[in-house]
Amino acid sequence: MDPIIATRDLRKVYRLGRVEVPALRGVDLTVQEGEFVAVVGPSGCGKSTLLHVLGGLTSPSTGSVLVDGNDFTRMSDADRTRFRRHKIGFVFQRFNLLPTLTAQQNIAIAQHIQGNGFNPHRFQAIVEMLGLQEKLKRRPYALSGGEQQRVAIARAVICEPKILLADEPTGNLDSENSQVVLNMMRTLNRTFRQTILMITHNPEAAAVADRIIRMRDGRIISD
Amino acid sequence: MVNRMIISNILHRPVRTAVSALAVAIEVGMVMLVVGLTHGMVHENARRVEGVGADLLIQPPNSSFLFGLSQAPMPLKIGDRLAQVPHVLAVAPALFVLNSVGGINVIYGIDLQSFTRLSGGFVYHAGGPFTGPMDILVDDIYAKANRIKVGQQINMLNHQFRVAGIVEHGKGARLFIPLATAEDLLGVQDRASIFYVKCTEPGYVESVTEAIHDLPGKYQVLPIKEYMSLMTSNNLPGLDAFITAMIGIAVAIGFLVIFLSMYTTITERTREIGILKSLGASKGYIIAIILREAGLLSVVGILAGYGGAAVGRKAILAAFPTLSVELTFLWALYAASLALLGSLLGAFYPALRAAQLDPVDALAYE
Numbered sequence: 351m352d353p354i355i356a357t358r359d360l361r362k363v364y365r366l367g368r369v370e371v372p373a374l375r376g377v378d379l380t381v382q383e384g385e386f387v388a389v390v391g392p393s394g395c396g397k398s399t400l401l402h403v404l405g406g407l408t409s410p411s412t413g414s415v416l417v418d419g420n421d422f423t424r425m426s427d428a429d430r431t432r433f434r435r436h437k438i439g440f441v442f443q444r445f446n447l448l449p450t451l452t453a454q455q456n457i458a459i460a461q462h463i464q465g466n467g468f469n470p471h472r473f474q475a476i477v478e479m480l481g482l483q484e485k486l487k488r489r490p491y492a493l494s495g496g497e498q499q500r501v502a503i504a505r506a507v508i509c510e511p512k513i514l515l516a517d518e519p520t521g522n523l524d525s526e527n528s529q530v531v532l533n534m535m536r537t538l539n540r541t542f543r544q545t546i547l548m549i550t551h552n553p554e555a556a557a558v559a560d561r562i563i564r565m566r567d568g569r570i571i572s573d
Numbered sequence: 574m575v576n577r578m579i580i581s582n583i584l585h586r587p588v589r590t591a592v593s594a595l596a597v598a599i600e601v602g603m604v605m606l607v608v609g610l611t612h613g614m615v616h617e618n619a620r621r622v623e624g625v626g627a628d629l630l631i632q633p634p635n636s637s638f639l640f641g642l643s644q645a646p647m648p649l650k651i652g653d654r655l656a657q658v659p660h661v662l663a664v665a666p667a668l669f670v671l672n673s674v675g676g677i678n679v680i681y682g683i684d685l686q687s688f689t690r691l692s693g694g695f696v697y698h699a700g701g702p703f704t705g706p707m708d709i710l711v712d713d714i715y716a717k718a719n720r721i722k723v724g725q726q727i728n729m730l731n732h733q734f735r736v737a738g739i740v741e742h743g744k745g746a747r748l749f750i751p752l753a754t755a756e757d758l759l760g761v762q763d764r765a766s767i768f769y770v771k772c773t774e775p776g777y778v779e780s781v782t783e784a785i786h787d788l789p790g791k792y793q794v795l796p797i798k799e800y801m802s803l804m805t806s807n808n809l810p811g812l813d814a815f816i817t818a819m820i821g822i823a824v825a826i827g828f829l830v831i832f833l834s835m836y837t838t839i840t841e842r843t844r845e846i847g848i849l850k851s852l853g854a855s856k857g858y859i860i861a862i863i864l865r866e867a868g869l870l871s872v873v874g875i876l877a878g879y880g881g882a883a884v885g886r887k888a889i890l891a892a893f894p895t896l897s898v899e900l901t902f903l904w905a906l907y908a909a910s911l912a913l914l915g916s917l918l919g920a921f922y923p924a925l926r927a928a929q930l931d932p933v934d935a936l937a938y939e
């Protein structure tokens with residue numbers, strides 16, 4: 351079976367005026383569908399950049415990126431946006447909910463953007479799995495960090511993305527809430543065969559994954 | 574869904590919402606009142622001229638149909654010749670004197686006898702006709718606006734006039750003085766600015782018009798119907814420019830405030846825009862959100878502007894009873910379209926900027 355993610359000699363250089371910052375210096379990565387991969391490495395080694403490229407938020411500088419058979423190096427910005435809309439779910443360290451919307455609306459907006467309309471069955475299943483039934487009418491400020499992150503996860507997976515990309519999802523949570531969120535990711539991976547790529551600084555969090563990738567200076571140093 | 578987000582957003586910043594809507598309301602109210610006031614005044618003036626009851630207006634050659642602003646008055650004896658034209662029932666001269674006390678208005682110098690014959694006579698609310706040269710007749714609206722009573726002395730054109738009577742409004746001017754007095758004030762003799770002509774039957778208007786055209790002197794003949802159709806602000810070059818300028822200012826206010834409002838909004842919501850982009854929202858989706866928000870703000874403003882225009886009209890009429898304000902449905906529609914268009918244009922650049930934000934930068938924005 352074709353891998354869901356396959357990069358070859360992936361490079362990304364940020365330009366800050368005249369200074370060039372090489373964030374990714376040749377990443378070769380293959381991920382199969384249904385895998386739960388943790389990415390670890392020191393700060394500034396390019397983990398987030400890798401995630402952004404894989405999710406189509408930024409374009410790679412050189413090298414090839416195939417995600418679910420789509421070649422990002424050949425895709426326009428609009429095409430990458432469309433791809434992201436249908437195939438990718440993001441979870442960030444900062445929970446990134448829309449502050450003026452309720453939890454329910456925060457989840458539903460992903461379905462609206464995707465354009466397939468509200469799917470109550472999927473919504474119900476996800477909300478129950480994440481234990482959010484009681485919190486749906488609340489706005490983000492009235493939710494704890496753990497609850498906010500669970501809403502963010504619900505939003506990320508409501509449209510059944512091919513890949514869930516999580517950038518330090520437990521980075522702002524205490525250990526108890528971290529455990530809850532990690533268990534959710536684990537469950538998502540097990541029950542729905544959700545492919546997950548999760549960045550983390552926490553060895554315990556990384557241990558939840560099937561596979562741990564270590565990065566340093568824009569390269570993968572162990573897999 | 575998006576509607577809820579837009580409504581949440583505009584409720585989230587009540588002051589911004591109120592100020593933006595207020596700017597649009599001012600825009601709409603200003604357009605409607607300026608247009609309503611100029612149209613109202615022009616139409617009201619025209620109706621008063623119509624109310625004299627003449628079929629034809631005779632003016633000096635090359636004069637504009639704008640009364641009071643025309644050139645040298647005509648000799649009074651032309652009136653005699655007009656009266657001899659077949660099928661002419663009555664001829665009444667009037668000499669215009671411009672008065673700037675209490676707003677610019679025209680005082681008619683009239684020969685009471687001919688004016689009465691042509692117009693059917695004044696209806697006196699109080700007092701009666703002129704008895705002396707320094708007598709003045711005032712219409713009921715002017716009297717009410719200036720609290721004038723019969724017998725009172727009023728200062729007009731640096732002369733003291735005695736209010737002889739208060740008459741029903743709607744016969745040419747609001748103020749009338751004897752023709753001879755008007756001539757003295759202007760320093761002319763036996764002159765008239767206009768002759769009102771009434772035919773024996775309305776059917777004779779055309780033949781009388783032609784007969785007057787054939788008289789020597791090339792006097793300008795204007796059937797009252799034609800005059801009424803000319804008396805719209807579109808035909809009054811100065812007024813038209815004035816209205817256009819005022820509308821331009823109003824639209825600029827709305828445009829700039831909405832522009833600034835939406836511009837600050839997208840700066841404030843940079844992260845949220847990043848979130849929407851990370852969820853796969855297209856540029857079109859983001860532009861649509863911003864434009865719809867601006868559209869909603871302006872709809873609220875337009876409704877408030879309608880209310881403001883109605884209240885403003887009441888206030889103007891209460892303070893200045895001699896003015897007239899016509900709020901028309903058509904102009905309500907124009908004002909709304911202008912406001913909406915201005916808002917959408919004002920929001921367009923901010924929307925475009927929002928749509929072009931780099932999602933990664935936007936998500937990192939503090």
Ligand SMILES: Nc1ncnc2c1ncn2[C@@H]1O[C@H](COP(=O)(O)OP(=O)(O)OP(=O)(O)O)[C@@H](O)[C@H]1O
Pocket residue numbers: 364365366371372373391392393394395396397398399400
């Ligand atoms: N928008 C940007 N412009 C310029 N340089 C950037 C930008 N984003 C990241 N970088 C640089 O690229 C390198 C990799 O950054 P990245 O955010 O991918 O690291 P990271 O592994 O996620 O670090 P952390 O663990 O601290 O989140 C860093 O040197 C960073 O300074």
Ligand SMILES: [Mg+2]
Pocket residue numbers: 397398399517
């Ligand atoms: Mg990072």
